[in-house]
Amino acid sequence: MAxxxxxxxxxxxxxxxxxxxxxxxxxxxxxIVVVGPSGCGKSTLLRMxxxxxxITGGQVHIGDRVVNDLEPAQRDIAMVFQNYALYxxxxxxxxxxxxxxxxxxxxxxxxxxxxEAAEILEIGDYLxxxxxxxxxxxxxxxxxGRAIVRHPKVFLFDEPLSNLDAKLRVQMRLEIRKLQKxxxxxxxxxxxxxxxxxxxGDRLMVLNKGYVExxxxxxELYSRPASVFVAGFIGSPAMNFLPAxxxxxxxxxxxxxxxxxxxxxxGPVTLGIRPEHLVADSQGxxxxxxxxLEQLGANTLVxxxxxxxxxxxxxxxxxxxxIPGGQELAFSAPPEALHVFDRATGQxxxx
Amino acid sequence: MVENxxxxxILTHVxxxxxxxxVALPIWIxxxxxxxxxxxMTQAPLPLLPGGHFWENFTATLFxxxxxxxxxxxxxxxxxxxxxxxxxxxxxxxxxxxxxAFAIVYFRFxxxxxxxxxxxxxxxxxxxxxxxxxxxxxxxxxxxxxxVGLSLPLIASATATFMFRQVFLTIPDELLESARVDGAGPLxxxxxxxxxxxxxxxxxxxxxxxIYGWNxxxxxxxxxxxxxxxxxxxxxxxxxxxxxxxxxWNIIMMTALLAMLPPIVVVITMQKLFVKGLTETxx
Numbered sequence: 001m002a003x004x005x006x007x008x009x010x011x012x013x014x015x016x017x018x019x020x021x022x023x024x025x026x027x028x029x030x031x032i033v034v035v036g037p038s039g040c041g042k043s044t045l046l047r048m049x050x051x052x053x054x055i056t057g058g059q060v061h062i063g064d065r066v067v068n069d070l071e072p073a074q075r076d077i078a079m080v081f082q083n084y085a086l087y088x089x090x091x092x093x094x095x096x097x098x099x100x101x102x103x104x105x106x107x108x109x110x111x112x113x114x115x116e117a118a119e120i121l122e123i124g125d126y127l128x129x130x131x132x133x134x135x136x137x138x139x140x141x142x143x144x145g146r147a148i149v150r151h152p153k154v155f156l157f158d159e160p161l162s163n164l165d166a167k168l169r170v171q172m173r174l175e176i177r178k179l180q181k182x183x184x185x186x187x188x189x190x191x192x193x194x195x196x197x198x199x200x201g202d203r204l205m206v207l208n209k210g211y212v213e214x215x216x217x218x219x220e221l222y223s224r225p226a227s228v229f230v231a232g233f234i235g236s237p238a239m240n241f242l243p244a245x246x247x248x249x250x251x252x253x254x255x256x257x258x259x260x261x262x263x264x265x266x267g268p269v270t271l272g273i274r275p276e277h278l279v280a281d282s283q284g285x286x287x288x289x290x291x292x293l294e295q296l297g298a299n300t301l302v303x304x305x306x307x308x309x310x311x312x313x314x315x316x317x318x319x320x321x322x323i324p325g326g327q328e329l330a331f332s333a334p335p336e337a338l339h340v341f342d343r344a345t346g347q348x349x350x351x
Numbered sequence: 352m353v354e355n356x357x358x359x360x361i362l363t364h365v366x367x368x369x370x371x372x373x374v375a376l377p378i379w380i381x382x383x384x385x386x387x388x389x390x391x392m393t394q395a396p397l398p399l400l401p402g403g404h405f406w407e408n409f410t411a412t413l414f415x416x417x418x419x420x421x422x423x424x425x426x427x428x429x430x431x432x433x434x435x436x437x438x439x440x441x442x443x444x445x446x447x448x449x450x451x452a453f454a455i456v457y458f459r460f461x462x463x464x465x466x467x468x469x470x471x472x473x474x475x476x477x478x479x480x481x482x483x484x485x486x487x488x489x490x491x492x493x494x495x496x497x498x499v500g501l502s503l504p505l506i507a508s509a510t511a512t513f514m515f516r517q518v519f520l521t522i523p524d525e526l527l528e529s530a531r532v533d534g535a536g537p538l539x540x541x542x543x544x545x546x547x548x549x550x551x552x553x554x555x556x557x558x559x560x561x562i563y564g565w566n567x568x569x570x571x572x573x574x575x576x577x578x579x580x581x582x583x584x585x586x587x588x589x590x591x592x593x594x595x596x597x598x599x600w601n602i603i604m605m606t607a608l609l610a611m612l613p614p615i616v617v618v619i620t621m622q623k624l625f626v627k628g629l630t631e632t633x634x
């Protein structure tokens with residue numbers, strides 16, 4: 001068990017800096033999810049912590065050691081790879097035992113640890129099979145088993161579920177969460193899937209183009225996104241963004257509609273409203289010209305534009321609705337559901 | 352083909368049988384010739400059916416002096432020489448090329464690609480081209496008439512290095528990383544992961560290289576002057592030119608048959624791995 005400190009971490013390839021001054025304090029036993037679109041540097045960050053990439057600047061502490069110059073094996077970490085990276089010529093048992101064998105554990109100790117991990121992950125029945133005889137979900141378990149047997153201080157997960165089908169992914173997601181709670185090992189998990197991030201993490205680190213956009217609990221990110229990027233990335237369906245002009249707490253939309261708010265910002269802003277926070281209200285100021293509907297059963301997503309403009313707007317209504325295209329719906333939004341961002345910088349302003 | 356017509360089946364079989372007959376005929380004639388006595392082989396027409404002297408010729412060739420009235424080594428000795436040379440060439444080539452491919456693929460050192468191209472360029476310099484300087488070197492090192500002299504100059508192999516490089520490139524990087532996280536150093540990774548994963552490729556290469564080594568003609572001819580070091584392939588030619596007498600076809604053909612055997616044994620025993628090594632893609 002150990003805490004991890006990332007101190008001013010940077011990574012460059014030649015002259016191109018791909019990670020910029022990443023800071024972060026990860027507590028002992030915490031489950032951190034690093035999330036961002038592809039190419040944002042999240043895997044690079046994980047691999048720097050693992051020791052598979054060199055660190056250009058800054059420091060990584062695991063526990064009270066600076067591990068910058070240590071080999072991955074010396075950092076006391078275990079990693080689960082996206083494509084599992086199981087040794088194809090070894091049985092499940094040999095795969096899990098390999099790291100222990102290299103560390104010269106006794107035969108009895110290896111056997112005990114493999115049994116223990118196999119029991120936790122329910123893979124005891126196929127210890128003598130080769131990876132190619134296993135399904136994707138089973139391989140995933142073996143890959144986690146290989147991490148568990150080492151009793152490392154830190155688990156690192158590099159998009160471990162992205163090769164699984166949707167149903168299995170949901171199931172494995174829960175299992176990873178339970179497993180981490182049970183073992184209490186500090187974990188860092190990289191994914192591009194925001195649902196996975198929201199459901200798994202104690203805290204989320206949102207990365208964009210190598211910058212940390214926000215680092216906080218899922219609910220914090222959902223209810224108080226620090227930037228347009230985080231606001232658009234977290235939450236499904238994605239937040240609506242409307243250009244607006246703020247003055248004296250009032251927000252004027254492109255089509256002239258005025259929304260009351262508590263914002264202290266003034267000047268050109270971007271107004272963010274989540275589709276699920278739009279309340280149908282025939283007197284409401286926000287008018288939506290309906291284009292298409294998406295029926296999800298429990299609710300209906302209404303896609304269209306802000307009336308009189310070409311700005312996309314989506315609302316989420318409960319239950320099954322049947323609204324003809326071209327019709328206009330009116331909505332209002334409670335002041336606490338309005339997110340105001342500076343139009344130029346995209347940063348949250350005004351509260 | 353999805354066509355399921357009887358005459359097409361018959362036609363394909365006829366074509367195949369004719370093809371096999373054409374390929375097999377020389378081997379059949381060799382076998383027939385090896386089973387007659389010397390006198391019958393000098394008479395026309397050539398026999399097309401086996402005679403009754405097969406085992407007689409067999410023991411005479413293998414354990415006797417072989418050809419009467421000449422001073423060449425017994426055939427078993429030459430088989431042994433060939434076997435030693437072919438094995439040393441095959442094993443040596445595989446060992447050296449797998450190590451160089453390992454270095455080129457997995458280590459970052461200055462001029463890495465330069466070395467790779469250097470190795471690759473040697474493809475343009477087969478034994479025949481560099482035979483004089485090579486002979487000079489081998490002679491100066493006192494390796495004439497020795498197994499080392501027979502095999503060492505043929506051991507360096509750009510083709511095998513290139514092939515192992517391609518095999519290693521198909522092994523996902525994550526396996527290396529996962530081994531690093533597990534604490535395996537470069538040598539452990541090589542022995543525990545790379546070699547087992549290249550097993551089928553090693554087998555395929557072994558078959559090809561063994562036959563390559565077995566069939567060497569020019570080089571052994573050049574550096575073996577001692578008759579006890581001649582290889583079987585050379586000896587067949589020598590038997591034909593044996594001093595001032597009619598070729599003893601029965602013995603010569605028996606020698607040819609014996610010379611064919613080891614490559615056949617190697618191909619048959621390693622056939623499965625051989626095919627796998629050339630076709631298997633899953634890593």
